[in-house]
Amino acid sequence: MLRIEHLGKQFGPRLVALHDVSLQVAPGEIVALVGASGCGKSTLLRLAAGLEVPGTGRVLIDGAPVAGPHPSVGFVFQEPRLLPWLTVRQNVEFALAGVPKAEQAARSAAALARVGLTDFADAWPRRLSGGMAQRVAIARALVARPSVLLLDEPFSALDPFTKMDLQAHLLDIWADDRPTLVLVTHDLEEALVLADRVVVLRSRPGRVHGTFAVDLPRPRNRTAPDFQAQKQRLLEALDVGN
């Protein structure tokens, strides 16, 4: 479970990235953070991951305050960020430092099989397409079986087909262990396809504007009328054009 309490973060004397943000995400819940650029959604995610130190407030993972990167938190960046000098398999095993070698091999093999890249285990990252590389990044984030998975605009650099494919794939993988999932996105459709709840942030300073429960059964059909109706409601909640 992820709990964010009165989180604030300031960069330099002027720029208030986040102001008094509180949020609770239940175990196994999928939450999407949306908002205009500069609303602090990425900062919020990085604070939750322990990659940044909060100015005020705190983040709790399974009840324990976060003080730096945490073994039960996985992170998928906007870019795959694979280490180019490691093979695909070694990149996945990078998340398993300290685990016995034999277990690393077994777990990375399972994680790569899960994302459908067994055949590429010994390839260099330079040989992968963008979608494949991002699937390796997902395998790397999940191989240590985190209870919380944070994703920072993970599919924003991909073409629409690969993107839809990976969204479905992510839900599929999520269904295995049901980790808590927090996803930053600027794609409302992505938020509605994936999330149980959409949290809308406003900028200057970054703060929670409102929460939007997505009331649709899975799997969700993007073209269905009720999906479109939810999208309309979300757009209204975002105050677009105002």
Place this chain on the structure above:
Amino acid sequence: MPNATLVLTPPAALRPAPPAAPRPRRRRPWPLGAALPLALLALWETLARTGALPPNLLPAPSRVLGTIAALARTGELWPHLGLTLARVGAGFVLGGAVATALGALTGYAPLARRLLDPLLQGVRNIPSLAWVPLFILWMGIYETSKVVLIAVGVFFPVYLGLMSGVQGVDRKLVEVGRMYRLSGLALVRRVFLPATLPAYFVGLRNGLGLGWMFVVAAEIMGANKGLGFLLVDGQMTGRPQTILASILLFAVLGQATDAALAWLSRRLLRWQDTYSMSEGPGE
């Protein structure tokens, strides 16, 4: 003014064009680069044999090779060759080691860079051969001053390559290391070191090229053995074939040691996504 010797860092540009021994290339069906040197050699040989070239100034390539063969047969060649190699080797290790330590430090720690780098850049602008009289005064004319001079030549390319390599490490990849809770030595070993290797190898190869240049300077200025000594000896005794033999040996040795480093670099950097790698072996 920048040190002219350091501007000429591509090692191939430092050495006289080898009259023979075209670089062997793997997987090339026809070494096109060998055609011109071979044609020039044939022309040179013909002109020398017909007497169009004065033999006391430019002897035929066959005579140059004969001189090397004779030196090898009498055993005279090996101490010269061995000593020159040892001097370059010692200078390369010494200069490379100091440059590695300082380059890593100034690349990694901004404070060290602000403290040390201006001084080192200043020293770099002294033409390195200007140190020779001082080194001879301090360390005598024997091996120490020669090795130190070579080490000075090797130092700067390695230092600059490594420092810029460490500074250029992708912050985003370092963050991946932090995300998986690597710190200190593990982060250096698993992220900084491999990320720095390409720039480091460029520095090492440039440094080695300068090492070969500086050994010539050191041996011309005072030695009674070594390939550089053969150069001077050939000049003193009016034997251009000895000078050319020595030049040829420098070319071959320089090329061989550079090829060894290049081979090592290719092996360690197989993962690189560069234009040259796209032609090379895949995995």
